[in-house]
Amino acid sequence: MTPAETQALTLDARDALAPFRDEFLIPRHTDGSEQAYFCGNSLGLQPRATRQALLDELDDWRDLAVEAHFRGKHPWMPYHELVRENLAAVVGALPHEVVAMNSLTANLHLMMVSFYRPTRERNAILIEKSAFPSDHHAVASQIRFHGHDPATAKIELEGDEPGGAISSDAIVRALDEHGERIALVLLPGVQYLSGQAFDLRAITTAAHAKGCVVGFDLAHAVGNLPLQLHDSGCDFAVWCSYKYLNSGPGAVAGCFVHERHAQADLPRFAGWWGHDPSTRFEMGPQFTATAGADGWQLSNPPILALAPLRVSLELFRRAGMAALREKSIALTGYFESLIRSELAEVIEISTPRESERRGCQLSLRVRGPREAGRSLYDHLHANGIVVDWREPDVIRAAPTPLYNRRIDCLRFVNSVTQWATARR
Structure with missing residues (x-):
C-alpha cells in the first residue's frame, strides 16, 4: 500500500x-x-431502503386499493406532507414554502406563469448564457408566449472569469445596464457546467433593488449546498430530486414560493390539488388556492415517485x-x-x-x-x-x-x- x-x-x-x-x-x-462513482450530480445512487419503501406502497395498493389513501402505512391522501419538513430543512425554507411535485421544467413554467409578468417597458429575462438548455427553452417559449422576442428580451450573462465563472460584478453590471427592462432574473444555485455556486441572497438583494422578480434553478444546488431560500428573499425556486437528492431517474421535483406570496392573488395555472383542502371535496368550480407552495399543485401526489424522496430526505435529516x-x-x-x-x-x-x-x-x-x-x-x-x-x-x-x-x-x-x- x-x-x-x-x-x-x-x-x-x-x-x-x-x-x-x-x-x-x-x-x-x-x-x-x-465503482468509484462521481456522478451524483447527474443521478444519485439508490438508498438501500428505497426498494422496501416502494414495496410497502405496492402492498398497500394490493391490500387496500382506494382505502390506502386513508388507511395505508403511509396514507396517500396527505403523502406529500410526509416529505415537507425534511425538504424544507434541506433548502432552508419554512415548511409551507415548499412542495414536491411535477418535474423541474414543468415547475419552472408554472412559476413563470405567476412571476414573469412582462409589460411593454419591462419584459426581459436575465439568464446565464451557459444555462442548461431546458432553462433556455422554457425562457424563450415564455417570452414568445407573451408576444415578445427572445432576441431582445432574453439577456444572457457571459462568464467573465477563467474557466467560465460569472463574477458578482458582472451580475451587478448587467442589472445596472438592463435593470429597468428586466422582469425576471433567473439564475442557477450552482452552474451545471462549471460547478460555480452563486450567492442567492446577494443576487436577490441587487435584483429586487432594480424592481426585478428573482427565481433560481437549484438542480445542482439542492442537497449539495446548505441553502437559505427563505432568508435569501428570492421569490421562487425550482429543483429536481434525482441528482444529489438520490430519488431515482425522473424523480418528482420540488418548488419553493416565498411566504410573502403565500396568499397573494397571483395568476396561475390552477389544478384541483392546489385548491384549499378544506373545501376541495365540495367539488365546486370556483378555484380557491391553498396558502403557500401547495397552491401551485395541479394533481394528486405521485406516491411511487414520492416514496424514494421520503427515504432520501430521511438520510439528509439524520446526516x-x-x-x-x-x-x-x-x-x-x-x-x-x-x-x-x-x-x-x-x-x-x-x-x-x-x-x-x-x-x-x-x-x-x-x-x-x-x-x-x-x-x-x-x-x-x-x-x-x-x-x-x-x-x-x-x-x-x-x-x-x-x-x-x-x-x-x-x-x-x-x-x-x-x-x-x-x-x-
Whole structure:
C-alpha cells in the first residue's frame, strides 16, 4: 500500500459520516469491484431502503386499493406532507414554502406563469448564457408566449472569469445596464457546467433593488449546498430530486414560493390539488388556492415517485446539511489538491477554487486536443470510475459526501496518471 493510499484510508476511517455509504447500493464494475462513482450530480445512487419503501406502497395498493389513501402505512391522501419538513430543512425554507411535485421544467413554467409578468417597458429575462438548455427553452417559449422576442428580451450573462465563472460584478453590471427592462432574473444555485455556486441572497438583494422578480434553478444546488431560500428573499425556486437528492431517474421535483406570496392573488395555472383542502371535496368550480407552495399543485401526489424522496430526505435529516457541507468542503478540497499536485500538466480545473463558490463538483478540462478529453473519459469508465461528459470538452466529477470517500478520489487520480503515462 502506498503512503497516499494509507493517508486516504486513514482519513476515511475518521469520517463521522462514513457509515452513510453503507446505506447506498454501490454499482459494481465488470470485474466485480465497486465503482468509484462521481456522478451524483447527474443521478444519485439508490438508498438501500428505497426498494422496501416502494414495496410497502405496492402492498398497500394490493391490500387496500382506494382505502390506502386513508388507511395505508403511509396514507396517500396527505403523502406529500410526509416529505415537507425534511425538504424544507434541506433548502432552508419554512415548511409551507415548499412542495414536491411535477418535474423541474414543468415547475419552472408554472412559476413563470405567476412571476414573469412582462409589460411593454419591462419584459426581459436575465439568464446565464451557459444555462442548461431546458432553462433556455422554457425562457424563450415564455417570452414568445407573451408576444415578445427572445432576441431582445432574453439577456444572457457571459462568464467573465477563467474557466467560465460569472463574477458578482458582472451580475451587478448587467442589472445596472438592463435593470429597468428586466422582469425576471433567473439564475442557477450552482452552474451545471462549471460547478460555480452563486450567492442567492446577494443576487436577490441587487435584483429586487432594480424592481426585478428573482427565481433560481437549484438542480445542482439542492442537497449539495446548505441553502437559505427563505432568508435569501428570492421569490421562487425550482429543483429536481434525482441528482444529489438520490430519488431515482425522473424523480418528482420540488418548488419553493416565498411566504410573502403565500396568499397573494397571483395568476396561475390552477389544478384541483392546489385548491384549499378544506373545501376541495365540495367539488365546486370556483378555484380557491391553498396558502403557500401547495397552491401551485395541479394533481394528486405521485406516491411511487414520492416514496424514494421520503427515504432520501430521511438520510439528509439524520446526516444534517451542516455536517454534509463540512465533509464536502474537505472531500472536494482533497480531490482538488490531488489533481493540482499530481495532474497539473494533464488537467485544468475550471470550477472556482474558493470553497464558498462551489459545491461538490469539479469541472475538468484535459490539456491538449479536444479528443484527449473524450479519450480520458472513456478510459475512466473502462476502469470503473464513473464521471460524466458535457460538450464541448468538460469532464464533471462530483465527490458526494453521503457516499464518496478520499480513496475514490485517489483512485481517480491514479487512473488519470495511468492514462497520461500510456499516451506519452
